[in-house]
Amino acid sequence: MKILNVYSSKTGNTRKIAEAIFDILPEPKEMFSVEDAPSPDLYDFIAVGFWVNRGMADEKAKEYMKRIKGKKVGIFATLGAYPNSAHARDVLNWAGEILKGNDVLGEFICQGRIDPDILDKMPKDGVHTMTPERRVMIEEAKKHPNETDCLYAQGAFREMLKGLD
Numbered sequence: 001m002k003i004l005n006v007y008s009s010k011t012g013n014t015r016k017i018a019e020a021i022f023d024i025l026p027e028p029k030e031m032f033s034v035e036d037a038p039s040p041d042l043y044d045f046i047a048v049g050f051w052v053n054r055g056m057a058d059e060k061a062k063e064y065m066k067r068i069k070g071k072k073v074g075i076f077a078t079l080g081a082y083p084n085s086a087h088a089r090d091v092l093n094w095a096g097e098i099l100k101g102n103d104v105l106g107e108f109i110c111q112g113r114i115d116p117d118i119l120d121k122m123p124k125d126g127v128h129t130m131t132p133e134r135r136v137m138i139e140e141a142k143k144h145p146n147e148t149d150c151l152y153a154q155g156a157f158r159e160m161l162k163g164l165d
C-alpha cells in the first residue's frame, strides 16, 4: 500500500494541513507539492489537497485531480469561508465530481487566512459586499489553519486509513 500526499498551496495554508496529515500516514508514503508530483498511477491511496479559488479547487490541483483514476482518495482543502458553509459543501461536492471513478474515503476542509493583497483586489459587490458578517468571517480566517485544524485533519485521515486494506 503506497501512499501519496499531494497538495497545492499558494500561501502555505494548505501545505500546513498537508504536513500534519503526512505525519500520521503510514509508510511507505511520499509527499509532493502538485508542481513536482509524480503520476498518481504509482500509488494506492492518494491524499489530495487544494486551496479554494473562486468556488473550485485551484487550477493546478484540479488538473492533477483529473489524472487520478481508480484509486482510493482522501480530499483536504482550505478556504476563506466557514468550513460548515454551503460554499464549502459545494466545493467538496465539486471535488467529488472531478474525482468520479475513484473511491473517495473522506474529506476535510478548514479555513485559511486570505491573502490581504487579494482581499484588496476582490470585487466589492455581489457576494463580496463587505457586510459585518463577511468582516467577521475574514477575521476568523486569519486565525487558520491552527493546531486544532491540524488535529482534526489528522483525525479525518485516521478514519480514512481504516478503509484501506
Ligand SMILES: Cc1cc2nc3c(=O)[nH]c(=O)nc-3n(C[C@H](O)[C@H](O)[C@H](O)COP(=O)(O)O)c2cc1C
Binding pocket: 008, 009, 010, 011, 012, 013, 014, 015, 050, 051, 052, 053, 054, 055, 056, 078, 079, 080, 081, 082, 087, 111, 112, 113, 114, 115, 118
Ligand atoms: C485568488 C483567490 C481566490 C479565492 N477564492 C476563494 C473562494 O472562492 N472561496 C473561499 O472561501 N476562499 C477563497 N479564497 C481564499 C483561499 O482559498 C484561502 O485563503 C486558502 O486557505 C489559501 O490557501 P493556501 O495558503 O494554501 O494558498 C481565495 C483566495 C485567493 C487568493
